[in-house]
Amino acid sequence: MGTALTESQLMLLWRSGPEPILCFDGDKPGIRAAYRSIERALPLIGPTRTLRFAILPDGEDPDDLIKNKGKIEMQKILNQSIPLVKMLWEREVNRGSLDSPEAKAGLKSRILNAINEIQNEEVRAQYKSDLLSRFDSEFGRRFKHQFNNLTSSRSPSTALKATMQPNAITKARERRLISAILEWPELLNYLDEVFFGLKFTTSPAIKMQSTLLSYWQLTKSVEKSSLNAHIANQGMETLKSGFSRDRKLITAAMGGIDAELETRTAIWIKEASTLSGFNQSDADGSETITLMAEAIRNDNTVALKRRMRASKEERD
Numbered sequence: 001m002g003t004a005l006t007e008s009q010l011m012l013l014w015r016s017g018p019e020p021i022l023c024f025d026g027d028k029p030g031i032r033a034a035y036r037s038i039e040r041a042l043p044l045i046g047p048t049r050t051l052r053f054a055i056l057p058d059g060e061d062p063d064d065l066i067k068n069k070g071k072i073e074m075q076k077i078l079n080q081s082i083p084l085v086k087m088l089w090e091r092e093v094n095r096g097s098l099d100s101p102e103a104k105a106g107l108k109s110r111i112l113n114a115i116n117e118i119q120n121e122e123v124r125a126q127y128k129s130d131l132l133s134r135f136d137s138e139f140g141r142r143f144k145h146q147f148n149n150l151t152s153s154r155s156p157s158t159a160l161k162a163t164m165q166p167n168a169i170t171k172a173r174e175r176r177l178i179s180a181i182l183e184w185p186e187l188l189n190y191l192d193e194v195f196f197g198l199k200f201t202t203s204p205a206i207k208m209q210s211t212l213l214s215y216w217q218l219t220k221s222v223e224k225s226s227l228n229a230h231i232a233n234q235g236m237e238t239l240k241s242g243f244s245r246d247r248k249l250i251t252a253a254m255g256g257i258d259a260e261l262e263t264r265t266a267i268w269i270k271e272a273s274t275l276s277g278f279n280q281s282d283a284d285g286s287e288t289i290t291l292m293a294e295a296i297r298n299d300n301t302v303a304l305k306r307r308m309r310a311s312k313e314e315r316d
Contacts, residue, residue, distance in 0.1 A: 005037045018048045021081045026058040035091045042117040052081040085130050088114060104139050129229040136218045136226055173275050174205040179243045179250040180268055185227045190265055194272055204239055211236050
C-alpha cells in the first residue's frame with residue numbers, strides 16, 4: 001500500500017488467517033518498511049498469529065512484475081515467502097559488519113532484546129531457542145580438539161567382560177559427571193578434552209555426551225540458556241530432565257552452592273579419574289588430566305588455576 005502498517009491493521013489481517021504474507025519491494029525503502037513491520041508485530045504474535053514476508057526483486061513492484069513476467073512469477077515469490085523469525089534474524093544480521101567479537105556480542109544482545117518484545121511466553125521461548133541456535137550455528141567455534149582416550153589401553157579381562165553391565169556405583173557416577181556439566185556448562189571451557197574422552201557405559205549418559213558434543217562443536221561461548229536451547233532443538237529435553245532431577249544432590253556433591261569454579265573442577269576431575277580407571281602416572285594418559293590431577297593431589301590451588309587457564313587458552 002505504500003503506507004506504514006499499524007497494529008490495528010495487523011489484527012484485521014489475522015482475522016482472515018493466522019499467517020498472512022506481507023509483500024515488500026526489494027529496494028532499501030522496502031526493506032526498511034519490512035523491518036518496521038517486525039517491530040509492530042512482535043508484541044502481538046502468538047500461537048495462532050504470525051507473519052510471512054515476500055520480498056520482490058529490487059526495482060519491481062507487484063504491478064510491474066505481473067505485467068512483465070506474469071501471474072505465475074508473482075505466485076512463485078509468494079510461495080517463497082519466509083517466516084517472521086527468519087526475517088527478524090536477517091534484520092539483525094544485516095545491521096552491520098560482524099567481523100569482531102564485540103560486533104557478534106552486539107548481535108546477540110539485539111536478538112535477545114527483540115525476543116523480549118514478544119508478550120506470549122511460549123512463543124517467546126520458541127523464538128529464543130530458534131534464534132540462539134542460528135547464532136551458534138552461524139558464528140560458533142568449529143570443533144578442533146582431538147580427544148585422547150582416558151581409559152586404560154589394556155584389554156579388559158575375561159571376568160570383566162562377563163560383567164560389562166554397569167553397576168549402580170558406576171551409573172551414579174556417570175549421572176553426576178553429566179549432571180554437573182548440565183548445571184555448570186562453563187566447566188567445558190576447562191574440561192572439554194577430559195569430558196569428551198570419557199567412555200560412558202549407560203545409554204542416557206552416552207546420548208547426552210553426544211548432544212553436548214554437537215553443542216560444543218558449534219558454540220562460540222558457553223552459555224546455559226543457549227545449551228538448553230540446543231538440547232531442546234535436539235529433542236533431548238526429557239533426557240535432560242532425568243539428569244536434572246537430583247539438582248540439590250549434584251550441587252552438594254560438587255562442593256555446594258557457593259563452591260568456586262576450581263573446587264568444582266577438582267571434584268569433577270576426581271570423579272572422572274575414578275570412573276575411567278585412569279592411572280594418573282600413566283604415560284599414555286591425557287596431559288590435561290594428568291596435570292590437573294597432580295595439582296589436586298598436592299592440594300595446589302594455584303597450580304590448578306594455572307592449568308585451568310592454560311586449558312581454556314588452548315581451547316580458544
